[in-house]
Amino acid sequence: MRSGDTTYGEFEFIVVSNRLPVDRVNDDGGNGTWRRSPGGLVTALAPVMEKADGAWVGWHGASDETLESFDHDNMRLVPVPLSADDVEFYYEGFSNATLWPLYHDVIAPPEFHRHWWDSYRKINERFADATAAIAAEGATVWVQDYQLQLVPKLLRKARPDLKIGFFNHIPFPPLEIYAQLPWRRQVIEGLLGADLIGFQRPSDASNFLRCVRRFLGLAVRQQQVQVKGEDGAHDYISRAEAFPISIDVQRIVDLANRPDIIERSREIRRELGNPKHILLGVDRLDYTKGIGHRLKAYEELLADGKVQVEDAALIQVASPSRERVEQYRLLREEIEGSVGRINGQYDTIKNTAIRYLHHSYPVEEMVALYLAADVMLVTALRDGMNLVAKEYVAARTGNRGALVLSEFAGAADTLRQAILVNPHDIDGLKAAIRTALEMSPAEATRRMRTMRRQVLQNDVERWSKAFLSELQNGTREEVLV
Numbered sequence: 001m002r003s004g005d006t007t008y009g010e011f012e013f014i015v016v017s018n019r020l021p022v023d024r025v026n027d028d029g030g031n032g033t034w035r036r037s038p039g040g041l042v043t044a045l046a047p048v049m050e051k052a053d054g055a056w057v058g059w060h061g062a063s064d065e066t067l068e069s070f071d072h073d074n075m076r077l078v079p080v081p082l083s084a085d086d087v088e089f090y091y092e093g094f095s096n097a098t099l100w101p102l103y104h105d106v107i108a109p110p111e112f113h114r115h116w117w118d119s120y121r122k123i124n125e126r127f128a129d130a131t132a133a134i135a136a137e138g139a140t141v142w143v144q145d146y147q148l149q150l151v152p153k154l155l156r157k158a159r160p161d162l163k164i165g166f167f168n169h170i171p172f173p174p175l176e177i178y179a180q181l182p183w184r185r186q187v188i189e190g191l192l193g194a195d196l197i198g199f200q201r202p203s204d205a206s207n208f209l210r211c212v213r214r215f216l217g218l219a220v221r222q223q224q225v226q227v228k229g230e231d232g233a234h235d236y237i238s239r240a241e242a243f244p245i246s247i248d249v250q251r252i253v254d255l256a257n258r259p260d261i262i263e264r265s266r267e268i269r270r271e272l273g274n275p276k277h278i279l280l281g282v283d284r285l286d287y288t289k290g291i292g293h294r295l296k297a298y299e300e301l302l303a304d305g306k307v308q309v310e311d312a313a314l315i316q317v318a319s320p321s322r323e324r325v326e327q328y329r330l331l332r333e334e335i336e337g338s339v340g341r342i343n344g345q346y347d348t349i350k351n352t353a354i355r356y357l358h359h360s361y362p363v364e365e366m367v368a369l370y371l372a373a374d375v376m377l378v379t380a381l382r383d384g385m386n387l388v389a390k391e392y393v394a395a396r397t398g399n400r401g402a403l404v405l406s407e408f409a410g411a412a413d414t415l416r417q418a419i420l421v422n423p424h425d426i427d428g429l430k431a432a433i434r435t436a437l438e439m440s441p442a443e444a445t446r447r448m449r450t451m452r453r454q455v456l457q458n459d460v461e462r463w464s465k466a467f468l469s470e471l472q473n474g475t476r477e478e479v480l481v
């Protein structure tokens, strides 16, 4: 459809994210097909997309390949192509070796390269163009995460008729850290193209608004910023607020009630020799997750004789991630070195201290692991939310088990009955693990019941409805607790 100079597309609701919510797999006949991918972002948005009959714009995960749009799971998928250079400079470079470490408290040193920034700009334009081409007049577009922070402004320029939302899944850093970014003004201006900018925690939203004041000199009133429209367009209001994301709770609960998955959880315990305690860590192999701190605490507990290898086993699932980025390679070497050393020291022929699994697993196996684990360890040094913590709680249908949770994960804002830790404090972490191992069943149940109530009431559908209704109406209809 054309109106004036603008060509409108057909989709009323569009999600834009770096990755499409599907992975390519071969079916039994060896034919390529698509399967919905695991991961927080997909878990969060797929149910909403299915209901809304919308389109999803994103990269399909391979380089140097241009694909036509296609339908999957009741939504139109629109692949954005990336060349090998785009992957290296925009995805591995600027997104994951500049922004990711910068936004996670510079746990690893961010690298600043001008050719990475040029690529980031160019690819953000490509995503914005692909979206503008398919959006119906007045459509709602929801842009996701740090890889695409320039898209809101670019979209608004191309299509001022759109309602534009943005959600940042990772933390937004304090001004003093954000200030390092050579392109700090451009990124904030990019985000302010959105009518509503969502963050995980109130502190992320206030960090962002401080940066708006400082680097753009704009006035902020009650989380609202008045932004100048470009080329004589009207001024508009952009708002920044917290919308803590959640999980598809019912899916996890249903899986946790499935007899075959319950049996699988028993099998896991049996295969580990039915130890008194199973501890579990589940993370992407990422330096933000504090896996090394967790291993150090566990190693010291073994060394102190506070934990015996005959009594306890730690299962650490570390799913492969961003393997061509240098810091991730170094981390893998470090973690695998530690696991080898600890197991070499403490394993017996029969028992293992740490069962380390460098794999991704289907959600069914994850839920079986959650059911098998008495103690869940989430020791992130910085994490936007951490959905694993919420999945563990949702899966514990019997209200047993203990969650050790880093106060630096967004989930700590709401899961107050977890055993909260500062993972940098190794003695504190050791004490927290011992508290979890020694907690009375009555106390564990009391805490888990409260946390389950919290998670069950605030699932991902509630999160997306809260965000989208505020985007549409400009007011908050539902308060997330």
Ligand code: G6P
Pocket: 019, 039, 040, 041, 145, 146, 169, 170, 321, 322
């Ligand atoms: C985090 C980010 C997501 C990202 C995911 C997996 O959860 O917030 O945007 O998709 O990690 O990382 P990857 O680089 O494999 O997409």
